[in-house]
Amino acid sequence: MKDKCKSIHPILGAWFDGELPDHKSRRIARHVEACPACRAEVDRIKALRSLLQDGFAAAVTAEDEALSSLHQRIMKRIPERETKNRKRTGREGPLMSFFRFRRITLPMAVTAMLVAAVFFTIYKPAPSVIKTGSVNDCIVDDLESGGRTVLLFKTHGSAMTVIWVVGNPDT
Amino acid sequence: MKRKRVPVSEEQEWVRRSRKGDKEAFSRLVEKYRKRIYNLTYGMLGNREDALDMTQEAFLKAYRSLQGFRGGSDFYTWLYRIAYNRVIDHYRKEGRKRHVEYDDTYVPSDEESIRTSPSSYFQPGRELDRKELGRVINNAIQSLPEQQRAVIVLREVEGLSYDEISASLGIRRGTVMSRLHYARQRLQEILKPYLKEGEIHEG
Incomplete structure (x- = not known):
């Protein structure tokens, strides 16, 4: 293997994957075009990919049914979060569930506090008993x-x- | 392997609804990703029962953790990460973590290759039926160090970019490149009888 090939060899896969910066990629493309050994290596990378994909497709296609059953098992084990919430709000009645709604509760509490503060600042009751x-x-x-x-x-x-x-x- | 792409906005809607406890929306996500997660777990573990268990655990864990998913990354890389971590935990529990300190440059000696390679399946010049092909590929991948398995599956089978693999496994991009290089070298060596200058012997 030539020195140039040795330096390119570790990144030939990344070049094939299109994961190198443009300037580096162009340089390797020029070399691969002119070098039969590096072209053969690229062919091997390509062939390996096809073989792995075919092998996985063969193994996993056979599991279609098992994956479908698995899907059902997963869904059975997921708690009915929405249903639980609905039951809880049903017991509390519509008014409580309205106040439970977080987006409304906080602004309402702040408004009520402000109204109370203004009221007690302005209002001074007359003394009912004169000593x-x-x-x-x-x-x-x-x-x-x-x-x-x-x-x-x-x-x-x-x-x-x-x-x-x-x-x-x-x- | 071509992947059916669903528009991102639709998937985001499924995720958003799942976070609110909508089982139907989560079911759509399971349907879309179950095969892909199984590919990863099967590639890492090499046996269907464990892979199915880990796939199930990964989805259940994902559902429980959805509140913590802020959408900063893609949903599928987040899901792959969960599945990957489940399998790593499984390795630890089962005491199967053979290469504790991962050496990315690890290449087995000839003697070790003979011991770990499924040599009985490697008969040069012989064509394979699909079932046997699946077994050959699985055995070849299982001969890799554990962390190289995930990288090779995510790149060659799932078609993820280096950045996506990096996000899915929580490793640097350079580490992805390095692990991939050594995994390819190793697999080419093992699968040499089935790789003839780009041609594939397949039945």
Whole structure:
């Protein structure tokens, strides 16, 4: 074997497979065209491929039936994932299954939190009970007439005015 | 060997539906690839029972792992990878891993060739019927180091490119080229009686 052939020999198969870069491939093509020994090697690679393909086709074609049964066995061993899901959602009812839907649950939760945050920021309930100790601080005016006392005062945190009539109307 | 090609988008749809638990879609994938996966497992193991078992395990494992398949690679290279790994596991379990440290340049000695070659089938000049041809090819492939078997099957029988083989087996492209070269050398030597300058002796 010539030196040139020796260097090409290990990559002749890759050349035959079309797996070499263009510049290298062109160089080998020129050599193979001119070299009977390398052409014979390419022929052997080609013949080997045909032989292997025929051998496999012969072995595997005989297994068509076995592969068909195998297919059925595989499908039998695969769990019914969809059916299980359907049973579960059936028990929960349509509303729960709706909330289970992941794409809706998360945005809804975030929206609900935002609405709650805005509500509690704006809303401040008026005090329902005014402590006695703080009444004097709020008194705006007091009027006394005919045994009755009228107190006017404002509640904390709002502009509401409260009129409180104290005393016995009969006296 | 010609392969029937299904448009990628259709296959992607089968994969997408399979991931959601659609058995019918997965069945289409099994139908398309069962023979190809069997080719690989049979080529690596050399006996039909083990090859059928490994093919089944590979598809079941693929179904369970579909959530992890992001479509970054082709479905069939991902499937080949699963099948290949199943067979490697099988080798380990069965204690059949003869060449623990794989030497890609490994070529058996003459004595070893005689011992491992199915010499009884090699009768120069004799034509083969199809059944015998299948047996001859199988014995020749089984005489290769285990990791060369997968490469030769994926290239010569399945027609994968070097990049596809690299992705399927998780090895470098250069390693594919090297293993293929040594496997071809070895097979040419063993099958010499049936290879006559491009002609094939076949019945």
